Amino acid sequence: MERTISSEKVGAKIVEWYSCLISKSYEQAILLKNEVKQLISSIDPNDKLTAYYSLVDFKHNILVSRYNKNKCSQKIDPFDEITKIDDMLKYLYYFVSGQYEFTQERYLSAVKMFRKAERLLEYVNDEAEEAEFYQYNGLVYYRLNQYLVASSYIEQAKLIFDRLQYKEPSINCQIVLAGIHQELKNTEKGEKILKEALGQAIDIPIVYAQVLRTLGLNKQAQQKYAEAEIYFKQALEYPEHKDTIFGVKTSYSLANALFKQNKIEEALHHFQLAKAGAAYYQNKEYGARCLFMEGIYIENNFDLIDQAITDLEKERMDFEVGELAEEAAQFAEKEGKTKLALKYMKVAHDARLYQNTLGVDQFV
Structure with a gap:
């Protein structure tokens, strides 16, 4: 006799899958996604469960595609009508939609979605999820150069991530805080934060490389191009970094540092890599930056x-x-x-x- 699988069990598995996405445990998230897909095909899910599954699947595609060169994010609508869905799912709908807008570089649209989600934040009963919300708000305001607002959100997120011992998200918060100090011309403070983050990220290659890249940007801001070059090259030694959109950005930054040192032939090589990568990922910012560099x-x-x-x-x-x-x-x-x-x-x-x-x- 075939054992009956309850919708509650499937829902619990989706929660576990979602938690892995927040903690950046992407390998485990991929395994759980496949498991949930099999489970949900064996039951008759209700509207709420279907909506929850669709939203987490959408979130999974957004986040995992950032690190997988062969899986660029494609826009999907999790569900068209949310008025009959409970407040927690409404929150998730707006938050995930904001995350998508952020990855597509539509930062003002992302803020609008996050603002709608924030009005429903009281229905979130998970500290990790709350921290991720603060982190993304900090990221989008950082991209909009609203540094005081960004640092407030990022510091809130880091406080919770540290309490939960979520190492990778916490280090990512440090990277953003260092970037804020750099933009405010406090490069020494930014470098100190990054050196601390580098020691903490030694066992997480993708994050370690990202810290190296940010240290390079810090040196570039000080017009120390030879030192920036070293950091950028070190970051690109990690396939986990090189073969992503972040590697494209590092190739661009390296080309810039090399041009500034009049190392033309080597700079042209990295420029071509950056230009091809920006086109591949359809990244508007770096497409424009490469056009500028060419000019x-x-x-x-x-x-x-x-x-x-x-x-x-x-x-x-x-x-x-x-x-x-x-x-x-x-x-x-x-x-x-x-x-x-x-x-x-x-x-x-x-x-x-x-x-x-x-x-x-x-x-x-």
């Missing part, structure tokens, strides 16, 4: 530089616009093109001004 270091073509800045402006990436416009201004000045230098300095000034006028109330 400024390879073709000496200001039309390409202008197009790259325009592409970033369309995506409301104001910090990136300011960063590249400043670099273009310095380049134009060296070329003796004073009018162009002034033009790009104005673009940079306007971008910096605009990013600092954005507030939380504008995202509601």
Whole structure:
């Protein structure tokens, strides 16, 4: 006689699967996903269970695809009608939708989804899930250059992750906090945090490499390009990093550091890797950055530089616009093109001004 599998058992397995995603135990999450898929096919699930399964599956695809080059995230709608679903599932719907928007670089849309989720946060009775919510809010505000808001969320997340002994998420929070210090020109504090994180991440290759990359960015911000080059190359020695979108970003940063040192041939190699990777992942920011790099270091073509800045402006990436416009201004000045230098300095000034006028109330 075939043993009956209850919907409660399937639901418990989905909870276990979801917990693995939060703790970044991706190998275990993949095993549980396959197990849940088999279990759910053997029962007649109710609407609530189907919705829960769909949302966790969607979340799984978003998170795991970030590290798997052969599985790029594809948009799916977990369910069209959520008014009849309970508040916990409504929260999860908005939160997972916000995560998807974040991975697609639509940061303002992500904030709107997270704000809707936050109104339902009281229905979340799991500390790890609450911490992940704070972490993603911190990440999106960091990307929007709202550093005080970002650090507040990230510190809340880290506090909970540390209490739960979730090592990898906690280190990821340290990386973001270091990045915030770097953007605020406190590179020494950022480097101290990263050195501590490096020691903690020694047994987690993908995180260890990410810390190395961030140390490289820290040195690059100080215009210590030779030291940045070393860190970037060390990060790319790890396949877990190299064969992901993060490896694409590191290849771009390495190319930039090499161009700055006039190591043209080696820089071109890493530029081509970054350009191909940005196209593969359809990453708008790094697609624009590579176009900019091509214009400024390879073709000496200001039309390409202008197009790259325009592409970033369309995506409301104001910090990136300011960063590249400043670099273009310095380049134009060296070329003796004073009018162009002034033009790009104005673009940079306007971008910096605009990013600092954005507030939380504008995202509601």
